[in-house]
Amino acid sequence: MSHSSSPHIPVLPQQVLNLFKDIAEGIIVDCTVGFGGHSYELLKQNPNINIIGIDKDEQAREFSKERLEVFKDRFTCVAGSFGQKFGQILQDKGEKIKGVLADIGVSSVQLDDRTRGFGFHSNNLDMRMDKNNSLDASTIINTYSTYELERIFKEYGEIKEYKKMASLIVSRRLKEPFISGEDLSTFLQKHFKNHRIHPATLAFQAIRIEVNNELGELGELLEHASTLKSTIFAIISFHSLEDRMVKNAFKEWSKSCICDPNTYKCECGNNHSKGSIITKKPLVASNDENKQNPRARSAKLRAFAFKG
Structure with a gap:
């Protein structure tokens, strides 16, 4: 299977690596493993983590398995839609999940x-x-x-x-x-x-x-993710609709008070935040990256840190 004519360059690679660099062990779920670009760099950077990749595209799964063979059993790949599959992995692996990444766009190989x-x-x-x-x-x-x-x-x-x-x-x-x-x-x-x-x-x-059903899947992923503990959760989106959904979810998750806005004084105990937003503004590609990889132009990365 030769894809050498259009190598899959992951978007915002350095930003992704920086976000996950302190994860010493456990599992990172790559919800859209695609052609394995992000997973490859993460497995290389964090020598004691395992990655579970999800993708519904058979061509992508085959390619990433082949590309990540060098990491042996540190990488496994499952077929299916990321919203649903992530829910199953979460039930199965729970506490072991320390990082979640979803790059929700079409890859250059597909285009x-x-x-x-x-x-x-x-x-x-x-x-x-x-x-x-x-x-x-x-x-x-x-x-x-x-x-x-x-x-x-x-x-x-x-x-x-x-x-x-x-x-x-x-x-x-x-x-x-x-x-x-x-x-x-x-x-x-x-x-x-x-x-x-x-x-x-x-x-x-x-x-x-x-x-x-891209927005439906993203909604499902965000719903499952809201129960995570001590996990870095990062999403790269490519258009305003998805970015807005992610931004709103993060805002909800970081709220400490969940009382009705019309309540005279707080009655909820004001201790409900699930963690904190890491990216006050979304991370975007540098001019250099945009020149090398035009697909990065519209990419926005937002990240949230769930507390333990």
Whole structure:
């Protein structure tokens, strides 16, 4: 299996290593192991930890297992969606978990592979991270009602002209269905002008989130994570919707008082914070990193320290 033409460079590698550098032993869960970039660096830096990687993409799992073979039984990999699987690992390993990392974006390997349907030049409309998933991008674009398309473009793409976009897609597919990423992105480029980013960027983002239930999974992960003890929890997100969810969860977790805001005086004992926010502002890539790895441009890393 050769991926040498597009080596997977993890985003914000140094920031991730710094966050986890004091973990002497125990388990780090890499919720989106991808092509093993972060896990490789962490196993190298922290010689006494073990990593459990989760990924629903079979190609990614195979590749990371091969790449991390040198660490022998310090690395194990499980298949499935990270929200659900993390819950199971937490039940199983509990106290041993000292670090959690989730890098929730599409890898460059997935984007560059035209058969996966993630990119503007893809020769199909797929976008499934898990090939066993029955919902794909083609089903959404060619069968969702105008109203459903409006919903995903508005909620997941935060697209201003979401109504226009949905109705144009529906009237075009009546004449002929959309067959590829190339077809859809060319169509959107013809009808929408955006000088800052490719007009199809936000539409593709919205469809991908819907196909892979990305926000649902993140919500599930955050819910499970809220019960962690003495753990460093770090999430790298690539768009504002996810970043907002993470930021809000961290704010809730760090609250000491959980009384109703209208209560005259605190009655909860004011001792409810689960820990503290490590990153007051999200960590972002340096200019150098952005030049080397354009994917890092929109990456934001937030971290939380759960107390024991």
